[in-house]
Amino acid sequence: MTVIVSATLPPDLLSRVQALHTVVQVPAGTPPQEVITEVGRRAEVKGLLCTLKTRVDEALLDAFPQLKVVSNYAVGFDNVSVPVVNTRKVLVCNTPGVLDAAVADLTFGLVLCLARNLVPMHTFVARGTWKTKPAPLATDLAGKRLGLLGMGRIGRMVALRARAFGMAVSYHNRSRDTASEQSGLASYLERDALFAQCDFVSVHVPLSDTTRASIGARELGLMKPSAFFINTSRGPVVDEPALIAHLQQGRIAGAGLDVMVQEPLDGASPLCHLPNVVLQPHAGSATVETRRAMIELATNNLLDALAGKTPKAMVNPGVWAV
Ligand code: DGY
Numbered sequence: 001m002t003v004i005v006s007a008t009l010p011p012d013l014l015s016r017v018q019a020l021h022t023v024v025q026v027p028a029g030t031p032p033q034e035v036i037t038e039v040g041r042r043a044e045v046k047g048l049l050c051t052l053k054t055r056v057d058e059a060l061l062d063a064f065p066q067l068k069v070v071s072n073y074a075v076g077f078d079n080v081s082v083p084v085v086n087t088r089k090v091l092v093c094n095t096p097g098v099l100d101a102a103v104a105d106l107t108f109g110l111v112l113c114l115a116r117n118l119v120p121m122h123t124f125v126a127r128g129t130w131k132t133k134p135a136p137l138a139t140d141l142a143g144k145r146l147g148l149l150g151m152g153r154i155g156r157m158v159a160l161r162a163r164a165f166g167m168a169v170s171y172h173n174r175s176r177d178t179a180s181e182q183s184g185l186a187s188y189l190e191r192d193a194l195f196a197q198c199d200f201v202s203v204h205v206p207l208s209d210t211t212r213a214s215i216g217a218r219e220l221g222l223m224k225p226s227a228f229f230i231n232t233s234r235g236p237v238v239d240e241p242a243l244i245a246h247l248q249q250g251r252i253a254g255a256g257l258d259v260m261v262q263e264p265l266d267g268a269s270p271l272c273h274l275p276n277v278v279l280q281p282h283a284g285s286a287t288v289e290t291r292r293a294m295i296e297l298a299t300n301n302l303l304d305a306l307a308g309k310t311p312k313a314m315v316n317p318g319v320w321a322v
Helices: 011-020 032-039 058-063 083-085 100-115 118-126 153-164 176-182 191-197 216-222 240-248 288-308 317-321
Strands: 001-007 020-027 045-050 069-073 091-093 145-149 168-171 198-204 228-231 254-257 277-279
Touching: 001 011, 001 032, 011 020, 011 288, 020 058, 032 058, 045 288, 058 083, 069 288, 083 317, 091 288, 091 317, 100 118, 100 153, 100 228, 100 254, 100 277, 100 288, 145 153, 153 168, 168 191, 168 198, 168 240, 191 216, 240 254, 254 317
Parallel strands: 001 020, 001 045, 045 069, 069 091, 145 168, 145 198, 198 228, 228 254, 254 277
Antiparallel strands: none
16 A cells, blocks of 8 residues: 655664555655645555644545545644544544653653753853852742643653652643542642642643633633743643733743744744743653654554554544444
């Protein structure tokens, strides 16, 4: 069968796919229209392995009408129009589980960075300011409350890290996580209370029509002026201008952001020039080990689906069942 690979596949995995299928490679992130131009409107394309940068929509599926499976090299699938793939009976796979620890590590890294002022302290030393005055004091983590908006696999891993640092953890989620509550890992708070009562609020929700811009001036306005905001999920879940305004006006203490509305972030964005912001380049899963596990799972999902074997991770299993 013919498959399009729009991701950097390690040589051993590429060989595995090539041993079974005809592979058309396009650089990761090639816009859909260019993929179509480059590959041509090909009826025989049955599989697509891609990153979040590929929009899987009507236009793409029109160009490849026989497409059976889209294997996303990501756990998120906000690049995929789910109603469209469902109508066209295209299976979508993703990479849950294997990146939870890496994303939780980065989230907690941002918590530590903000609490201990690591970036400004580095500048303080590197610019020689240390010679002229004592360093400003930072904030303890022990005894502070971390609020998790979203309590899935990643949220729980962040909670474990926070507990190891002596923090109290609360969460808000659509459904209650009774296991975490009973084990003492985290207590439940209503959504507004989470923003109002926590010293750190960390976001772990997927991007959907419901969550888009769901954190705005109202939610940020509930936060304490001493509280920090962390987002390692998706930029567009936050009303970014409202966040910038709150940071500029000192209405919250700071933010740690791995994700933004526009990625890559333009250097002219006010976020790049605020002293109370720490930025990362959407790097939650960006470790050698985690990316390998993700691309391996994405490749296996693709090959399994094309071989008629149930893939490990399906976004819309209903399509597979029929
Ligand atoms: C994902 O897998 O959805 C991550 O955001 C990619 O790093």
